[in-house]
Structure formats: C-alpha cells, structure tokens
Amino acid sequence: MKTERPYPYVEIDKRGAARAREGHPWVFDNEITDMEGELQDGALCDVLSPKGRYLGTGFYNSHSKIRVRIISRNANDRFDEDFYRRRVRHAWEYRKTVMAGDFNCFRLVFGEADRFPGLTVDKFGGVLVTQTLSLGVEKIKPLLFPLLVEALERDGISVCGIYERNDVRVRELEGLAQNTGWFPLPGREAPEETTVEIEENGVRYLVDFANGQKTGFFLDQKYNRAAAARLAAGRRVLDCFTHTGSFGLNCAKAGAAYVRSVDVSETAIACARENCARNGLSRIVEYETANVFDLLPSLRPGEYDYIILDPPAFTKSGKTVDSAERGYKEINFRAMKALPRGGFLATCSCSHFMGDARFRAMLQSAARDAGVELRLIEARTQGPDHPVLWNVPETDYLKFYLLQIV
Incomplete structure (x- = not known):
C-alpha cells in the first residue's frame, strides 16, 4: 500500500x-x-x-x-464514535422503512447483515436483548450500546434497559467467557423484571428474555406466522414443534376450528399454554407434550386438514446435513400422508446448511413417496428485519413454504 x-x-x-x-x-x-x-x-x-x-x-x-x-471497505473511514453512530442509524433507518411502524418487537441488528459482525440485538417492548459473538464487538460495547438507545429514543421509542444473553458456547471459540445480565447504561438503573409482554400480529406473549431460547423469542417468523394464519379459518390444525405456541395461536386467533399444539419440551408447552390463556384462546387450542417423530405416524388420515412443521435446526454443520435431510423428509412425508386432498401444509427449515434448493428437492421427494402432488401457495424467508445479504450466504437461513395437497 x-x-x-x-x-x-x-x-x-x-x-x-x-x-x-x-x-x-x-x-x-x-x-x-x-x-x-x-x-x-x-x-x-x-x-x-x-x-x-x-x-x-x-x-x-x-x-x-x-x-x-x-x-x-472504505480506506477513508475513521472508526470513531461518529462511525458507529452512522452504522446504528443505518440499521435503524432500514427497519423504519421495512417494518412500517411494527416496532413493538423486531430485530434491530442482524450481525454481518448490518455490518456488526457477531452481534444480535432484538427489541422486546422496552428492552433490548443482545448477543455478542465476536471479540471486536465485545470490546466496543461501552461505546456502541448507548448509541442503540440514542437512535431509538431520538424517534420517541423508549428503552428501559439492555439485557445480554451471552450464554452460548460459540463465544469460547472467540476466547470469550459466557455471561448474562443487564448491561450498565450510564445514568440508568437496570429493571428488576426479566420478562416482558410483547404483541406480534395481534397475539400477546410473555417473553422470558433471561431464560428463553436465544434472546427469548424467535422473531424471524413473524410475518410467516401471519401468512400461515390466513389459511386457518374453520380448519383443524396440528401445530408441531410449537415452542412458545406462536403458529398455533396465530391460527386460533384467525378462526381455526381447533388447534392441537405439540412440543417435546414440557417447559415449552407450559409457556405456550400460558400464552394461550393470555389471549383467551384456551377453548380452541389443546396442548400436548409429544415427540413429533412419534406422533405423526400415529395420525389417522384426514384427522387434521392443516399441519404446521416448524422444527428446530436439524443441522448446524455441513457435515451433518445428510442426516438432517432425512429428518426433514420423515416429518414432511408423514404430514403429507396424514393430510387429505385439499389439505394444507406449512413447513420450514431454519438451518443455513439445508439450502433452499435442497429443501425443495426434499419436499418433492417426500411428496412422491407419499403419493401426493403439491401446489405451492407461497415461498417465504425470514422477516425483513433479518435481512439477507446475497454476498454473505450465511445470512440466508430460513425457508418457509405454504403448500396444498392436491
């Protein structure tokens, strides 16, 4: 140079x-x-x-x-407070545009997609929940985190605190210790509560951001849940891998005749049941602790006319993607066999390593083996607050399909 x-x-x-x-x-x-x-x-x-x-x-x-x-990539950049203030502002201005005022809960920073490597920032009500997975961002937190608050409050969105969820082993690969707790914001006292109520698509949830998975709630499916709910009126719905109950609750609120929500985790089912009661939908939704791989083969054909499959990532490595594909095919094959002609299937994968082309091919293979044809209603991805950079494939991870059995 x-x-x-x-x-x-x-x-x-x-x-x-x-x-x-x-x-x-x-x-x-x-x-x-x-x-x-x-x-x-x-x-x-x-x-x-x-x-x-x-x-x-x-x-x-x-x-x-x-x-x-x-x-x-700009040799003229100076990495001072103004530089990071601009970066935060760019992230926030983007969300202001694509979220159209839907600011009760959303992702404010999505790591590399917002050029903050390894940083996740989710907003739940008045709380920002962060996860920091790179040493460089860890070191600039005292400068960066107050700028997040500044950007939101400048537009009248109050923030009562920032809670860190750094309890993930991947931090150790960066030489970082795990930790959780309130980040000390200058001049502010940390809240006492580590739960907060949010509203998404008109459904209310209690988010335990100190103990829930990742940052406490999965925001990336927000608009996919709304899309799935549009098919639910009058239908009998089986909501598999329900976690906090979100897909099933969206369908119940949209007029489903009956929803059965299942998850292998008793803790998840207890949380989902509480969210259901919070929304006054307990007469429509029934909860059950069950292994979906065991449940699906036991279904009577036509017992449900709408099945939703929202499994956790079956693979987090390219080395295990073949095994993961077999798991995805098994649950989709079983769902297709159980659904009647004209029934609906919502199915997804949140694994980056299970690419879209491979996921589609798996669905086609499952349909052939089940002896059915599929009509595509919608193909979707993660919400716009989780933006995909085409030059960074790792930012593209969620595949979501709405299909009809024909």
Missing part, C-alpha cells in the same frame, strides 16, 4: 481476496499468508490482497478460525 495506514495488516491468498472483493466479511486463518505490525486480539487491522491492495479493515482475533471480520 502506498498510503500510510495507522493499522497493522494481514495479507491473504487469492481465494480469500476473491471472496473479500465479492463482499464477504470473513477472513479465515488458513487464508493469511503474511502479517505486519502489532496485531492485537479484538483490535482493528487492514486486509490486503496478495499484491498489497487494500481490501478492508476489520476486527482481528487470533483465537478464532475467522481471523478477521471486515467491517469497512
């Missing part, structure tokens, strides 16, 4: 440089061919091509296989 730079640098091989030019923010440890300067974990460094050309600046971490997480 001809221009004097204030940061140490790593030089990467042709493969890494090609991916970086295409906009991918990750530099892996085995792509680095040279380095110079005092590289510090969690601090910034430049990334150079094999010919010494500037590719970007990002957070360095010797503990991680993702050795550098690029946050800027």
Whole structure:
C-alpha cells in the first residue's frame, strides 16, 4: 500500500481476496499468508490482497478460525464514535422503512447483515436483548450500546434497559467467557423484571428474555406466522414443534376450528399454554407434550386438514446435513400422508446448511413417496428485519413454504 495506514495488516491468498472483493466479511486463518505490525486480539487491522491492495479493515482475533471480520471497505473511514453512530442509524433507518411502524418487537441488528459482525440485538417492548459473538464487538460495547438507545429514543421509542444473553458456547471459540445480565447504561438503573409482554400480529406473549431460547423469542417468523394464519379459518390444525405456541395461536386467533399444539419440551408447552390463556384462546387450542417423530405416524388420515412443521435446526454443520435431510423428509412425508386432498401444509427449515434448493428437492421427494402432488401457495424467508445479504450466504437461513395437497 502506498498510503500510510495507522493499522497493522494481514495479507491473504487469492481465494480469500476473491471472496473479500465479492463482499464477504470473513477472513479465515488458513487464508493469511503474511502479517505486519502489532496485531492485537479484538483490535482493528487492514486486509490486503496478495499484491498489497487494500481490501478492508476489520476486527482481528487470533483465537478464532475467522481471523478477521471486515467491517469497512472504505480506506477513508475513521472508526470513531461518529462511525458507529452512522452504522446504528443505518440499521435503524432500514427497519423504519421495512417494518412500517411494527416496532413493538423486531430485530434491530442482524450481525454481518448490518455490518456488526457477531452481534444480535432484538427489541422486546422496552428492552433490548443482545448477543455478542465476536471479540471486536465485545470490546466496543461501552461505546456502541448507548448509541442503540440514542437512535431509538431520538424517534420517541423508549428503552428501559439492555439485557445480554451471552450464554452460548460459540463465544469460547472467540476466547470469550459466557455471561448474562443487564448491561450498565450510564445514568440508568437496570429493571428488576426479566420478562416482558410483547404483541406480534395481534397475539400477546410473555417473553422470558433471561431464560428463553436465544434472546427469548424467535422473531424471524413473524410475518410467516401471519401468512400461515390466513389459511386457518374453520380448519383443524396440528401445530408441531410449537415452542412458545406462536403458529398455533396465530391460527386460533384467525378462526381455526381447533388447534392441537405439540412440543417435546414440557417447559415449552407450559409457556405456550400460558400464552394461550393470555389471549383467551384456551377453548380452541389443546396442548400436548409429544415427540413429533412419534406422533405423526400415529395420525389417522384426514384427522387434521392443516399441519404446521416448524422444527428446530436439524443441522448446524455441513457435515451433518445428510442426516438432517432425512429428518426433514420423515416429518414432511408423514404430514403429507396424514393430510387429505385439499389439505394444507406449512413447513420450514431454519438451518443455513439445508439450502433452499435442497429443501425443495426434499419436499418433492417426500411428496412422491407419499403419493401426493403439491401446489405451492407461497415461498417465504425470514422477516425483513433479518435481512439477507446475497454476498454473505450465511445470512440466508430460513425457508418457509405454504403448500396444498392436491
């Protein structure tokens, strides 16, 4: 590089440089061919091509296989408070546009898609719940987190506190300890409660953001739940892997004749039952602790005319995707066999490694084996507050299909 730079640098091989030019923010440890300067974990460094050309600046971490997480490709950027304030504002302005005032609960920051690598920020009522999975962002939290509050409150959206859910093992791959608790905001006292009521699609839920899965509630299916509910009026619905009860409750509120919601977790069923009572829908929805893989084969043909499959990710690695595909096919095959002609199936996968083309092929294979044909009603993905960057495939993970058995 001809221009004097204030940061140490790593030089990467042709493969890494090609991916970086295409906009991918990750530099892996085995792509680095040279380095110079005092590289510090969690601090910034430049990334150079094999010919010494500037590719970007990002957070360095010797503990991680993702050795550098690029946050800027502009050599003129200065990484001060104004820089991060602009980044926060861009994330918020995007949500203001795509969420159309639906701000009771949404994702404010979606990691690499908002160029905050490894950071998740969900809003539940007046609480922001964060998960920080990169060392670089961990180090700038004292600067960054108050800027999140500032951006929202400037538009009249009050924030009573920020709760951290850093109780995930992946932090250890970054050399970070696990922890949970209220983040100390200057001049504010942390709330005492770690539950909050939210409203999504007109359905109310109690979110336990200190103990629930991930940040406490899965927001990515918000509009898919609304789409599924549009088919529910007058139908008998089987809601599988119900978790907090959300798909079943959306269908019940939309006029389903009967909903049976099942999950293998007794804790999840207790939570879903409480959410049902909160919405006055207990006369419509019945809850049961059951293993869906055992339940589906036991169904009488035509017992339900609408089945919803919202399983957890069956794979979090490319190494186990074949096994995961067999699991997805089994539950979809069983659902297709149980549904009558004209019945409806809502089915999805939240695993990035189970790509869309493979998921579609699996559904077609399951339909052939079940002896049915499928009519596509809608193909959907995660909500717009979980944006997909086409140059970062890892941001694209949720597949959701509404189908009719014909």
